[in-house]
Amino acid sequence: MVSIKQFQVTFDCAEPERLARFWCEVLGYVVPPPPEGFTSWEEFSRSLPPEAQGSRFACVDPSGVGPRLFFQRVPEGKVVKNRVHLCVRVGTGLVGEERLAALEAECARLVPLGAVRQRLLYDGHDSCIVMQDIEGNEFCLD
Numbered sequence: 001m002v003s004i005k006q007f008q009v010t011f012d013c014a015e016p017e018r019l020a021r022f023w024c025e026v027l028g029y030v031v032p033p034p035p036e037g038f039t040s041w042e043e044f045s046r047s048l049p050p051e052a053q054g055s056r057f058a059c060v061d062p063s064g065v066g067p068r069l070f071f072q073r074v075p076e077g078k079v080v081k082n083r084v085h086l087c088v089r090v091g092t093g094l095v096g097e098e099r100l101a102a103l104e105a106e107c108a109r110l111v112p113l114g115a116v117r118q119r120l121l122y123d124g125h126d127s128c129i130v131m132q133d134i135e136g137n138e139f140c141l142d
Contacts, residue, residue: 008068009086013135016057016071017041022134023069025113026088029059078136087142091127103129103141110141 013019023029031041038044045053055073060066090106091099100122107117107129114134121128129141 006067008070010070010072011135011137012074013071013137014073014077015054015135016073017054019133019135020057020059020069020071022113022115024059026110026115026133027059027061027066027069029066029069030062032058032060082138085138085140087128087140089142091142095126100127103127106141107131 011019020031024031034041034044038047041057048055056071058068058070060068088106091102094102103120107115110131111117116132116136118130118132118138121130131139131141133139
């Protein structure tokens with residue numbers, strides 16, 4: 001049996017670099033260095049055919065633990081709810097009001113970055129906040 005060691009999460013989107021930089025802020029990720037021979041991603045992008053310029057971007061966990069996030073431009077917009085979404089684990093180990101406070105604090109940090117709060121799911125013990133990123137992709141603060 002083969003054991004997978006790494007995986008990447010890919011987002012279809014309209015503006016790959018903008019969305020990647022948003023997720024860098026959310027997760028503390030960084031933009032990796034440009035390919036060898038290029039001093040910046042902008043320089044690399046300009047070396048591509050016009051239709052490919054700005055068509056993809058990525059960000060990585062600086063610790064090397066989390067998956068690489070890859071963003072690719074697609075012509076169609078988002079139409080329906082995601083079938084898969086990221087859960088940003090900010091309340092791990094917390095319960096009740098303490099957990100809710102941690103989630104609300106993170107929500108307050110992300111809204112000025114362009115995230116949109118959708119709703120709070122709270123049953124008195126467990127909670128999560130459903131949000132959308134800057135292109136409308138759902139994610140949870142968990």
